[in-house]
Amino acid sequence: MNFFRIRKFQVNNFRNLLTGPLDFSENLNCFFGNNGNGKTNLLEALYIFSNKKSFRKNVSFPQICSFSLVENPHIYFFATLEDHAFQKQHQISGKIGPIENEWYIDGSRLGKKNQFPNFKSIIMTPFDAHLFFISSKNRRDWFDRHLSKVNDEYRKSLQRYGMLIKHRNNLLKIKFTLDLLQIKAIDREIAQHMEILLKARHSFIQSLSEVLPSICFAIFGETVNLSIKMCTEVTLWNNLDIFECLQRNVVLDQKKGHTTYGVHLDDYEMIWNGQSAENYASTGQQKVSYFSLLFAYTELFRYNFKSYPIVLIDDITSELDTLRWKKLIDYVLSKNYQTFISTTSESVWEGLGNLKNAKKFLIKNGEVSLVI
Ligand SMILES: Nc1ncnc2c1ncn2[C@@H]1O[C@H](COP(=O)(O)OP(=O)(O)OP(=O)(O)O)[C@@H](O)[C@H]1O
Ligand SMILES: [Mg+2]
Incomplete structure (x- = not known):
């Protein structure tokens, strides 16, 4: 069974993001920023990197490529993927273009024979339950x-x-x-x-x-x-x-x-x-039911995927009260899932960032910086 974690990550020309290489925690990573600064975009980039498609419906290349690129638009990914189970690290790079995508692992182009490592992420957005x-x-x-x-x-x-x-x-x-x-x-x-x-x-x-x-x-x-x-x-x-x-x-x-x-x-x-x-059920209860369903599926069928998923949670506090979202965090951490969370609440971000092995990132106008 594989157990991948994204340790380093950089994406260029993706929506409004302007990120240099980011060093992620193998456990919990929290993104804070005001509305419209790029939190969901960063989670989307991580999702595309792991699943090769967006979680947003009907997304085409021109939408995800930075508006400012006029000539030769391409999105580039660079990442270090760590396989915990086998104590290995892989360097992955990717180039997404309007026509073709190319992915490389440790310098070799991925194709039919040479497959992308078997890892996936799951996302929870505020709209899913709705x-x-x-x-x-x-x-x-x-x-x-x-x-x-x-x-x-x-x-x-x-x-x-x-x-x-x-x-x-x-x-x-x-x-x-x-x-x-x-x-x-x-x-x-x-x-x-x-x-x-x-x-x-x-x-x-x-x-x-x-x-x-x-x-x-x-x-x-x-x-x-x-x-x-x-x-x-x-x-x-x-x-x-x-x-x-x-x-x-x-x-x-x-x-x-x-x-x-x-x-x-x-x-x-x-x-x-x-x-x-x-x-x-109330909106919060619907959310609880939906998340329970998603994790029941993840737990039950993890063995079919032969891999632990990476968990992305957009806007953690929306419609969940403090008690419930804290329990949700306890749960994902107890499962050892590498987790990425976004929030617009500075106090939530501070609180999460103080947890063991957690890292805090600030997102402002697309720029992502680690806060110590
Ligand atoms: N292709 C693109 N090129 C450049 N900027 C883009 C592109 N697509 C979206 N954006 C910009 O990204 C910003 C939205 O980012 P995002 O949805 O990640 O915000 P957010 O931090 O999640 O905000 P919220 O807290 O409101 O959910 C908008 O300002 C939008 O104009
Ligand atoms: Mg958002």
């Missing part, structure tokens, strides 16, 4: 994304299923010449994928639900009966039964112009002490 609870599409996306990462059969089936549903919907829209034979053939395949997806989803939420209350207690000291419920119309577990059902719905589907039965319409509900968290 986004998760705001729409079923977001929840579905969250579960699909996370389950796909740990279950390759699921990922492939989901891709194929999506294509088949799209194709079926296109056929249904051709009003007068419905090709029943073709729909029948598609339905057989759709049913097989539905069975795979359904079973994988059920076992995934069962595993998560089993550990959620204890994780919630470990992180927030909260005794809550927290679980996830699947909301699906597909109650049949066998692809032959699912196929029959799809076929019975063809006339209705043709009237509606789309496929009305299937796991693409599934939703998930977080249950907080017997009630739907979406409808009854």
Whole structure:
């Protein structure tokens, strides 16, 4: 199992950041700055460095590259990555451009054979819990994304299923010449994928639900009966039964112009002490549920990744009271995750910076400096 930590980090031409090499703590790193100074940008740079994509949706190269660069725009990364488990250090550099990206490890270009070290970061932003609870599409996306990462059969089936549903919907829209034979053939395949997806989803939420209350207690000291419920119309577990059902719905589907039965319409509900968290829990409680879910996933599936994640927390105090965010910090530190936290509160920053092995950084107009 790998156990990576980012020890040195420099990024050039990234948004408003103007950083020289930064020496990070292997435990806790706290960034303080007023609004609009570059805290989230620095966390985003760290996220891109570890995951090769941004956590912000639909981000393109021109958005992340500094506005001031007109000619030959490129973003450069330089970092020292330490693998604690194997007592090794790697020098990593990267060049992100409008067309192509290049990554090097210890001087060798990374390609198909030579892979990037197996490390990932997870991010918590003030909007995550809000986004998760705001729409079923977001929840579905969250579960699909996370389950796909740990279950390759699921990922492939989901891709194929999506294509088949799209194709079926296109056929249904051709009003007068419905090709029943073709729909029948598609339905057989759709049913097989539905069975795979359904079973994988059920076992995934069962595993998560089993550990959620204890994780919630470990992180927030909260005794809550927290679980996830699947909301699906597909109650049949066998692809032959699912196929029959799809076929019975063809006339209705043709009237509606789309496929009305299937796991693409599934939703998930977080249950907080017997009630739907979406409808009854406070904003803070929703945040607690969401973070518990994220860490339950991280804990459960760490072994699939064969690596400990790096934890990035943007705006730690937003919507969490002092007791809860302090417990959250205790939890990540007890897990030995290397952690990066941003805050707009000077007292929070001072307090965190005084913890053992913590480092404090000030961010002002994109300039990042270590404060001793
Ligand atoms: N491509 C870019 N080039 C230069 N500056 C950029 C670019 N993209 C964003 N910025 C600037 O980055 C700043 C926002 O930085 P960031 O979101 O990191 O702030 P923050 O410190 O997290 O603030 P808050 O406390 O409000 O969340 C804005 O001033 C914005 O104009
Ligand atoms: Mg921010």
